[in-house]
Amino acid sequence: MVGFKNRYMVMEVFLDPNRDLGVDDPIIITQYNVSKAIKDSVLVNFGECGLASSLGSLQVKFVNPITKLCIIRTSREEYQKVWSAITMVRRIGNCPVLFNLLDLSVSRPVKLLP
Template sequence: MVRFKNRWLLVEFIPCTKDEPSYSPSEGINSKHIWSALKDSIIANFGDSGWGAVASSLTVKYFSPMTNLSIIRVARDHHQIAWGAVTLLRTVQGKSYLPNVIHVSGTIKHTQLSAISHNRETVARIRAHSKLPALYRSTIDDYLEKSTKEIEALQD
């Protein structure tokens, strides 16, 4: 029996609007919108043969509107196509984003660890920007606990 081998992309979608800071939640986009934008990017940049290569394996397993963090799964053989499409992606649902590929891994476990670490860093930046006392417990901390549980619950 042959195991299906994947690559996991951890991508942060940084908003490109001047009036909205990068740490505010992205309203209106979700994992389905990201998948659709990726599909359009693959077709535009790699054609139908590129889409045919990744169509059956491309899934967006996780998206957080608070940190704009996404976990994308794709087959190992064609992960460069998905990675290139993410890099060339400029808009999701008509809003400009700068995709930043943070981590690429062969296992979901390493991607989960990287995502949790990135979320902690993002929450620390949000806390520092809001100038809250270090001991203050807020909805940001609640979000961090919730997102950690969601990320850890992801299955291959």
């Protein structure tokens, strides 16, 4: 039997308050936008090998566009790499953003039957 251990990160997304309010294209935080920004950051900072090793378990599980909270799952072995890549994300689309880690939790191992 194999056990997969994951880490869940609860992140808060800060949008730039100095952004022009007259812009017709407001940014909407979605799972796709956050996931793409994280994957792009992992690729830029850790290369293709770093991206490939973290893609197996990297998933944006939940995003609330109103409260700007998101839950990100990654493997136990790769969570520090993903966390550091998230802190280096500076833009989602055309909007400057910052990520703040609120909580890092531990999941129980999932047992797979043969």
